Amino acid sequence: MKKIAIYGFGRIGRQCLKVALQNQLFIPEAIADVKDESTLAALFEVDTVYGRWKNHVKGTPGSIIIGERAISYYNSAQEIPDWANLGVELVIDCSGRSTTRTGANLHLERGAKLVLMSAPPKSLEDCDAVLLKGINLENFDPATHQIVSTGSCTTNGLAPVVKVVHKNFGIQYGLFSTVHSYTNSQSLTDQPMKDRRDSWAAAENIIPSSSGAARALGFIWKDLQISGKAYRVPTRTGSIAELNLVTEKPCTVEEVNHAFRNAASEAPLKGVMDVLEEAWSSARIVGDSHSSIIDLPLTQKQGGILSVAAWYDNEWGFANRLAEVAAFMASK
Known part of the structure; x- marks a missing residue:
């Protein structure tokens, strides 16, 4: 190694x-x-x-x-x-x-x-590949991939959802919002910051923010039409992303949840994605090593719009994937 x-x-x-x-x-x-x-x-x-x-x-x-x-x-x-x-x-x-x-x-x-x-890299030109475990890590080529990104915690949280829905029902386009714990880029007290919204105390406000996850997902699925944003909230860790999609094929809540259960129980997403059958809050997923934990009771369908919610511990889940990707790269 x-x-x-x-x-x-x-x-x-x-x-x-x-x-x-x-x-x-x-x-x-x-x-x-x-x-x-x-x-x-x-x-x-x-x-x-x-x-x-x-x-x-x-x-x-x-x-x-x-x-x-x-x-x-x-x-x-x-x-x-x-x-x-x-x-x-x-x-x-x-x-x-x-x-x-x-x-x-x-x-x-x-x-x-x-x-x-x-x-996530600023642009695709800033790295040789964006590689995620359970998604496309098998594409790693040490001869041509010197600079690799494994995206962000939100990228890893959304990618399994995109993979399962895209494979089973196709995706025309979509929007996501992630409710994300505060991070070190924010301030504990009100003070001027580079991003104006970050100027207000992180532990006392809901603060809208940008997300680089859509850009990183676009590096993996070139024709994917998904965009989104984040809301930083006063929790130490633990986040949830809601992805609203228009699928190419008709589907029901039951069919979608069945697809998630199957994908979570077998390679390549076993250990990367999990599902929750009962109603929980964010405390349930703190310290959970999965990148994406689908809250099945929150899956909804309204007309042609499918809504899926995925929890993730934005620190521990991402750190697990980062360490695993590093070990995989070092073994090649």
Whole structure:
């Protein structure tokens, strides 16, 4: 397996490492961030949302020690580590900043062979492929796919819905809205922000936002006519997306839900997509490793419009897919 580094040890970087260690997917050769080892180790060990890690974690100069395992740490405030010198071939960029080819290329210039973006690219020209587990990951070609994106949490939440409906009933066009927990791009208090709507306190407001999921879905299904938006709400994690579609073939609620049940029980979507048969709130899906959890009681049909709702833990579910995609790429 190729040696892996995690670049950016924030919310997603830390959860990605937890998934990798917990599921024995990989042990990174290195972690890089701009903060000090002690603080990052403390944040890894005790998480407000997911609780305490099973082993003691501490930071020492140049290392983050998890249980008995020491992982090399490099402060990247001044420059990206010399990946070639470290033997790192695959960099999982969790900084949130490398959404362009220019940004991702910095890792290649430092000796990495592959870069996996933990965010949607600005455009298709900014990566070589958008690959999602359960959707199109088998298309990965290490010879031509140096810069890969695995989309966003919402991309991974919507893609299974699109795949199942498109395969069984066809899709003419659609709109989605995602009700999404607040993120680090927002502010705790009212203050001027780059995006005007983000200027109001995240924990006290419902804040409309854009979503890059439609663009990322368009990279996978070239002719897909779907657009959408997000609403940020005062919850720590746990989101739900409602996708309203006009299908090519007539369908009933029962037929659609039956298709979701079948797809969730077999490859390639088993473990990626799940279904809920009963009525729940967002607390039910916090810490759930699935990318997309279809709320079957919320499936509706009105005239020619099909409405499907999919829950997803926007941190933990996405981190599971990110770690799995990285392990798959490193094995090739």
